[in-house]
Amino acid sequence: MSYEHTRICMYPRGHSGITMIAMSPLIFLQDLPEMFILYLCVTVLFSVVPDFDALDIYPISKISHRGITHTVWFGIFCSLILFSVLSTVPLPVIELSNQQTVTLSACAAAGVLFHIIGDIINEDAGVAIFNPIIQYEVVLGLVDSTGIKNDILFFVGSGMMFLLLASIS
Numbered sequence: 001m002s003y004e005h006t007r008i009c010m011y012p013r014g015h016s017g018i019t020m021i022a023m024s025p026l027i028f029l030q031d032l033p034e035m036f037i038l039y040l041c042v043t044v045l046f047s048v049v050p051d052f053d054a055l056d057i058y059p060i061s062k063i064s065h066r067g068i069t070h071t072v073w074f075g076i077f078c079s080l081i082l083f084s085v086l087s088t089v090p091l092p093v094i095e096l097s098n099q100q101t102v103t104l105s106a107c108a109a110a111g112v113l114f115h116i117i118g119d120i121i122n123e124d125a126g127v128a129i130f131n132p133i134i135q136y137e138v139v140l141g142l143v144d145s146t147g148i149k150n151d152i153l154f155f156v157g158s159g160m161m162f163l164l165l166a167s168i169s
């Protein structure tokens with residue numbers, strides 16, 4: 001699995017790092033660290049899903065990069081898909097309550113949203129998050145999308161998460 005180099009994309013490490021940093025305050029809202037870890041894993045997983053449109057694999061390569069997978073609609077779509085799966089297929093090791101199922105489904109949308117935020121703050125190109133209804137592209141250009149900044153984001157995010165989990169368990 002490789003990303004096509006001619007397409008612009010922030011590295012998965014950068015998106016994972018931003019997601020972990022954004023999720024870290026929420027750890028104090030959870031009674032069970034185990035559930036938070038599950039929520040975190042789902043959110044981090046979905047924070048890298050939108051850039052699957054940069055994979056050089058047919059027919060995915062036909063999807064325009066930073067197109068439909070970088071919209072709020074895709075986040076809602078991922079959330080609904082996950083909710084449908086979790087509602088019909090029980091997890092093998094844990095029985096989810098309705099609230100936990102809804103929260104996990106919301107984590108999918110949150111992951112996509114954190115990905116979009118990551119792309120907006122990097123300097124490469126804008127993201128039309130409400131495309132096709134509103135085609136205005138949002139871009140801040142604070143971080144470039146390649147190189148050591150992605151590693152720093154990942155290191156800071158995973159370090160924060162490790163310290164927080166260690167402090168509450």
Ligand SMILES: [Zn+2]
Nearest residue numbers: 010050051119
């Ligand atoms: Zn992206």
